[in-house]
Amino acid sequence: MAGKIKAIRGMRDILPPETGRWQAVENAAREAFALYGYRELRLPLIERTELFARSIGADTDIVSKEMYTFPDRHGDSLTLRPEATASVLRAVLENRLDQGAGVKKLYTLGPMFRYERPQKGRYRQFHQINCEALGSDAPELDAEVILLLMEILKRVQLGTSRLLVNSLGCPECQKKFKEGLSLFLSQKQGLCEDCLRRRVTNPLRVLDCKSVHCKEILKDAPVLKDYLCPDCAVHYARVLSLLSRFGVTYEEQPRLVRGLDYYSRTAFEVVAVGLGAQDAVAGGGRYNGLAQELGGPELPAIGFAIGEDRLLEVLPPELGQEKNRKIFLAALGPAARDQAFSLLQTLRREGVPGEMDFGERSLKAQMSLADRLGAAYTVILGDRELETGKATLRRMATGDQQEVSLSLLPMVLAGL
């Protein structure tokens, strides 16, 4: 064991049969995206560091201490993407995708990288399914995006979960709220050490503190909702009313804040039970000012990210297991093996999945292998069958066997 090269910290191999579950989630997401008019984007994993510094916010934890940043051979500072929205927006602006008609609906999925201390549900390379809708500030779009998220989660049979929503307001609302909150906090004693620091650096974060004592103090803290300007309040109310109309159960969570600076107005998060401390399986919100922040035009937008690794942890183990119609060819002796190999290729041309063993193993061993590979049927080919021109076809579940003419075998198997 010593000296073997291992995967680096926080990174992991995803192996079969687990990969089948991942495919099931991704297929479900793709279907739902198509239903809502979204198209896929495939983006680089590496971007200029500046892109993230400007979009996510230089003072956020992500940018200040969690990014994989390195100089390339020309000395440019590059970063492995810690999230996808910045890249999506960069690509949209660079390729002028914002110019088309209607709301631009895009999704992308793949690995993200953050240099954090790994724990349950948190990896340094993790995977997100990312949704972005650009070009409208209509509350209907907020509702539609959340409906889409819930549709995906429903399709993958996510169990007990809660949808938390809040409105962060526009920059003006946020400014007033921060002033009000700072004033409130400055009058309070007994905040935890972290919150004393956050009170100055990022007062919104104090709302998120998990300390029981801080929560008690915050009970009568000002809430964002009371600071929303008329426009933001109307927008928020409309979103909530639409969610209700379509039967989406949500919880207003006045303390919900997001870890990235670019969010405004609607913010939401889905938390699931059974995940330990890292229980957010999806999160998102509106980011109306981000395009301009990146030097683009005014481009209101909203999106979400699903944490695929976490989601998979709470989904049923049997997810993505389809019924098996695999055929196993058990051949005895060189001549039969040669014949079986040809038959195998014929079957595959017909779209019938099949396997055989290339070793000189006993029929017993081959039957055992067929069983463990989950074959629905096993074809037995030996000298006896080659002589008579008829193979033995065994149905594994019942043990029933019949003789089938070799020339008819491909047709019969294709019809099973």
Place this chain on the structure above:
RNA sequence: GUGGGCGUAGCUCAGACAGGUAGAGCACCAGGUUGUGGCCCUGGUGGCCGCGGGUUCAAGUCCCGUCGCUCACCCCA
């Protein structure tokens, strides 16, 4: 970055307190059936006991160091 738990076979773990020939279950291979899987029985393959140093006649076991994994804080998907 901080704290707790844990590193022994491919996997799950005994063995450590009281130092003395490295074990079990599962998995894998083979046999019990000269051509028939699952259940059962028998046998077999497989381990620098994370790594380095120390104590000792002798270390998986005691001591020191180190690396890794894991959970939690923090942060977030």
